[in-house]
Amino acid sequence: MPAKPELQRDPSKPDLWSATGDWTLAHAAQLEQVVAKAPEGIGVLDARGIDSLDASGAMLLWRGARNAGIEGGNVQLRPEHTSLFATVQGICQNPPRKVVKDYGVRAMLGRIGYTVEDNAREIIALLAFGGEALMTALKIAFQPKRWRVTSTVAHMESVGIDAVPLVLLLSFMVGAVVAFLGSEVLSEFGAEIFVVELIGISFLREFGVLLTAIVLAGRTASAFTAQIGAMQSGEEIDAMRTIGLNPMEFLVLPRIFALTVMLPLLTFLAMMAGLAGGIVVGALMLDISPEMFIARFYDTIEIRHFLTGMAKAPLFAIIIALIGCLEGMQVQGTAQSVGERTTSSVVQTISLVIFVDAMAALWFMEMGW
Numbered sequence: 388m389p390a391k392p393e394l395q396r397d398p399s400k401p402d403l404w405s406a407t408g409d410w411t412l413a414h415a416a417q418l419e420q421v422v423a424k425a426p427e428g429i430g431v432l433d434a435r436g437i438d439s440l441d442a443s444g445a446m447l448l449w450r451g452a453r454n455a456g457i458e459g460g461n462v463q464l465r466p467e468h469t470s471l472f473a474t475v476q477g478i479c480q481n482p483p484r485k486v487v488k489d490y491g492v493r494a495m496l497g498r499i500g501y502t503v504e505d506n507a508r509e510i511i512a513l514l515a516f517g518g519e520a521l522m523t524a525l526k527i528a529f530q531p532k533r534w535r536v537t538s539t540v541a542h543m544e545s546v547g548i549d550a551v552p553l554v555l556l557l558s559f560m561v562g563a564v565v566a567f568l569g570s571e572v573l574s575e576f577g578a579e580i581f582v583v584e585l586i587g588i589s590f591l592r593e594f595g596v597l598l599t600a601i602v603l604a605g606r607t608a609s610a611f612t613a614q615i616g617a618m619q620s621g622e623e624i625d626a627m628r629t630i631g632l633n634p635m636e637f638l639v640l641p642r643i644f645a646l647t648v649m650l651p652l653l654t655f656l657a658m659m660a661g662l663a664g665g666i667v668v669g670a671l672m673l674d675i676s677p678e679m680f681i682a683r684f685y686d687t688i689e690i691r692h693f694l695t696g697m698a699k700a701p702l703f704a705i706i707i708a709l710i711g712c713l714e715g716m717q718v719q720g721t722a723q724s725v726g727e728r729t730t731s732s733v734v735q736t737i738s739l740v741i742f743v744d745a746m747a748a749l750w751f752m753e754m755g756w
Contacts, residue, residue, distance in 0.1 A: 407436035410444025422451035547649030558657040562664025586665030595658035600703040604736035608711035615715025650704035
């Protein structure tokens with residue numbers, strides 16, 4: 388049965404008081420009364436008779452010692468209670484202050500500066516990481532024994548084949564929506580037939596590759612970061628370096644090669660699915676039969692639109708793979724860091740893919756392609 392907490396004076400030593408019993412949260416009410424009755428002028432407090440001590444009891448013990456004017460060194464504790472009492476004493480003496488966020492102009496400029504600096508460091512790190520990946524690829528290019536074929540094929544399945552249903556569904560739905568909205572506008576001019584050009588050019592040049600890249604940025608980049616980040620937090624990558632294995636060769640290059648091969652294939656499927664969505668809307672709502680749609684598509688759409696869209700796919704694949712792997716390598720070793728880096732990889736890949744796509748669209752337009 389728990390012992391009742393008490394604070395008693397030693398008759399033989401007037402300045403020595405002893406604390407006994409269980410100083411725990413269950414006896415908080417009794418402890419409040421015991422501490423309140425503690426007289427001033429106590430020289431030494433012997434707390435080695437305390438059987439059980441928790442944070443609440445340690446706080447009340449410290450409060451009683453403070454009210455009696457006892458210094459911290461004059462409180463005698465059991466060895467197993469010393470660290471807990473010291474921690475509670477530190478918190479009581481230096482309570483955490485509430486940080487008030489500054490919303491002033493200087494603070495705003497400071498946050499902007501830190502963000503710009505952090506983004507600049509991320510860009511430099513990405514360029515350095517890409518250069519290291521390129522040097523490693525060139526080093527093993529003429530050494531087939533060092534090619535990680537099995538790992539590459541496994542990643543091709545996970546990032547490519549497993550993503551086919553999602554890419555097809557999203558592209559089909561977007562193609563149907565674009566065809567429907569385009570027909571609503573073109574019908575005012577009696578030009579519904581130009582929906583064929585709208586769907587064809589938009590999906591061959593932009594929507595096919597961009598939708599695929601965004602899907603893989605959210606699906607694959609996050610997976611790469613989580614996988615490599617878990618290995619980084621488990622010190623598996625350090626173990627690889629210790630036994631002489633290059634993480635860039637074993638972890639990064641297979642993922643880059645797999646995504647570089649599969650993203651153009653998924654882009655082609657996304658283009659076909661988007662056109663299929665336009666064909667369905669044309670047949671059901673615009674009185675444009677599939678034969679008429681395909682015939683007009685064949686007559687009006689040039690091959691350069693298809694090549695323009697496909698040319699961007701390998702570049703997007705490299706960006707997604709590099710950012711996903713780099714963020715995984717930057718994990719600090721905690722579960723929180725893995726989550727933060729995974730979120731960062733998705734945000735960075737989607738943002739950079741859209742930015743590069745916009746720049747590429749402007750460049751192709753200026754070149755007349």
